[in-house]
Amino acid sequence: MDGLAASLTVLDYAAVAVFGATGALAAARRKHDIITFGFFAAVTGVGGGTLRDLLIDAPVFWVARPEYLMVCLAAAVAVWVFGGGRGRGRLLLWLDALGMAAYTSVGAMKATSLGAPPFTAIVMGVLTATFGGVLRDVLAHEPSVLLRRELYVTPALVGAIAFVALNALAVPLGVAGLGGFLVAFSIRAGAILFGWKMPGFPGRPPPED
DSSP: OHHHHHHHHHHHHHHHHHHHHHHHHHHHHTTOOHHHHHHHHHHHHHHHHHHHHHHTTOOOTTTSOTHHHHHHHHHHHHHHHHTTSSOHHHHHHHHHHHHHHHHHHHHHHHHHHTTOOHHHHHHHHHHHHHHHHHHHHHHTTOOOGGGOSBSSHHHHHHHHHHHHHHHHTTOOHHHHHHHHHHHHHHHHHHHHHHOOBOOOOOSOOOOOO
8 A cells, every 4th residue: 555655646746746837837828927827837736636535525635735736836936937938838738748647547546545436436537637727728718628629538538447447457556557647648649749639529510690
């Protein structure tokens, strides 16, 4: 169990830092001040994990451990200092992909460690991975990740399923978590590099009023 706790902690901090950076980068695109950078970073960094913990009736992870918020603020400062160059949008995409993949495994692993059934663990993986990005886009007045046909929720779903499947095969939880991360990140990377999309509904669009 100590190995699981260590794996969860490392992935959790990494996901919070990366997602916090994406929140700060979104603030940078809107040319907000440093306070807004920190707010965007904190909301994005801990948003998905907060929703997960509330739904599985677990103590909200950052309330007793404010260092998670400090990691978000450090990410915001780093973006403020170093994130002013070109390619900011591309960096946001790749950091978001890393954060999404890490949080997919973190969410599913934590739910599993608390005794959640497999389907619930998959849902928690998806919600943990995507909710912070949704909040970020709402705050930054950007098109929501959920409304894009480019693959975003799908990588999280497949990654969470991969974790649950590996766990059912008695693969060590840390290895299963890494497997879920790699699956989610690989699919998201393919979407970024090659424009992979889910097929849309084949019906005609509704007529204009």
